[in-house]
Amino acid sequence: MQDVAIIGAGQMGAGITQYLAMNNINVTLIDYKESNIKRASGAIRNSLNRLLSKEKISELDLVGIQDRIHYSTALSSCSEMDLVIEAIPEEIEKKEQLLIELNGILNEHTIVATNTSSLSITKLGTLFKDPTRVIGLHFFNPAVIMPLVEIIRGLETSKETVDKVTSFIGNINKEPVFVQDRSGFIVNRILIPMINEAFFVLQDGIATAEEIDKAMKLGSNQPMGPLELADFIGLDTCLSIMETLHINFGEDKYRPAPLLRKYVEANRLGRKTKKGIYTY
Numbered sequence: 507m508q509d510v511a512i513i514g515a516g517q518m519g520a521g522i523t524q525y526l527a528m529n530n531i532n533v534t535l536i537d538y539k540e541s542n543i544k545r546a547s548g549a550i551r552n553s554l555n556r557l558l559s560k561e562k563i564s565e566l567d568l569v570g571i572q573d574r575i576h577y578s579t580a581l582s583s584c585s586e587m588d589l590v591i592e593a594i595p596e597e598i599e600k601k602e603q604l605l606i607e608l609n610g611i612l613n614e615h616t617i618v619a620t621n622t623s624s625l626s627i628t629k630l631g632t633l634f635k636d637p638t639r640v641i642g643l644h645f646f647n648p649a650v651i652m653p654l655v656e657i658i659r660g661l662e663t664s665k666e667t668v669d670k671v672t673s674f675i676g677n678i679n680k681e682p683v684f685v686q687d688r689s690g691f692i693v694n695r696i697l698i699p700m701i702n703e704a705f706f707v708l709q710d711g712i713a714t715a716e717e718i719d720k721a722m723k724l725g726s727n728q729p730m731g732p733l734e735l736a737d738f739i740g741l742d743t744c745l746s747i748m749e750t751l752h753i754n755f756g757e758d759k760y761r762p763a764p765l766l767r768k769y770v771e772a773n774r775l776g777r778k779t780k781k782g783i784y785t786y
């Protein structure tokens with residue numbers, strides 16, 4: 507798989523694009539908002555310049571990486587790709603609508619991967635003309651650095667599709683884990699309820715945000731505190747994942763913290779809106 511399209515030029519889409527281009531893949535990054543394409547191309551340029559100044563890549567590498575990245579606002583640009591990875595927001599209606607649109611665009615061999623953090627791969631697969639070619643490929647944030655990719659097989663995903671993406675993940679030097687199609691997969695099923703609990707601790711006035719983050723960093727050896735991490739992931743994404751876990755497992759332990767919901771209502775989404783738990 508040499509030609510890949512990423513749909514959604516947000517934090518994940520931009521990061522995956524940069525990482526793939528750094529690993530010799532031709533990537534087309536697609537977003538329906540020109541402004542978000544500009545933001546993503548600026549973020550990629552800045553990140554590459556930082557790597558250059560630290561001598562992690564050469565001038566020649568930088569030119570090659572940038573040459574392998576193409577930007578587009580037209581969904582039709584992904585028609586001839588080997589692999590399409592969608593990284594649009596964690597909202598089921600938006601993702602379903604996108605899969606329906608892709609039916610009329612993609613050829614008969616393109617594999618469709620979703621970077622969803624919690625939604626059902628099987629359900630998304632039913633919207634595509636060939637569910638055997640739909641799979642979950644869950645990259646982590648920041649995609650340029652985090653080594654893990656969860657590979658999630660939907661009920662109808664074929665072995666051929668699993669084999670192709672597994673060898674692709676190996677070729678780009680990421681570490682795969684294979685997970686059943688259950689909400690949150692491995693990492694978010696464990697991580698996001700922990701973040702949600704940190705919002706309950708804050709809401710109950712048990713400690714300040716700084717104290718909660720300091721306690722978890724120094725007391726459980728985590729590199730970032732849970733609230734700092736929530737700002738990094740995006741509070742809207744955290745809330746969507748908690749809601750999906752709550753609906754799908756039907757257990758009270760997954761109920762979203764009211765304070766998390768309140769922050770999302772206030773558009774305090776974290777780093778991406780420059781204000782979340784902390785101000786940036």
Ligand SMILES: NC(=O)c1ccc[n+]([C@@H]2O[C@H](COP(=O)([O-])OP(=O)(O)OC[C@H]3O[C@@H](n4cnc5c(N)ncnc54)[C@H](O)[C@@H]3O)[C@@H](O)[C@H]2O)c1
Binds near residue numbers: 743
């Ligand atoms: N943020 C994280 O830490 C993280 C980590 C792993 C996985 N994910 C998952 O990755 C996905 C994207 O998350 P994000 O944080 O990058 O989101 P984001 O909000 O930063 O970016 C989403 C982008 O998608 C674009 N978009 C929306 N609908 C579109 C459409 N129909 N066609 C083209 N572009 C469209 C938006 O304009 C936006 O630029 C979600 O499913 C999320 O759960 C996020």
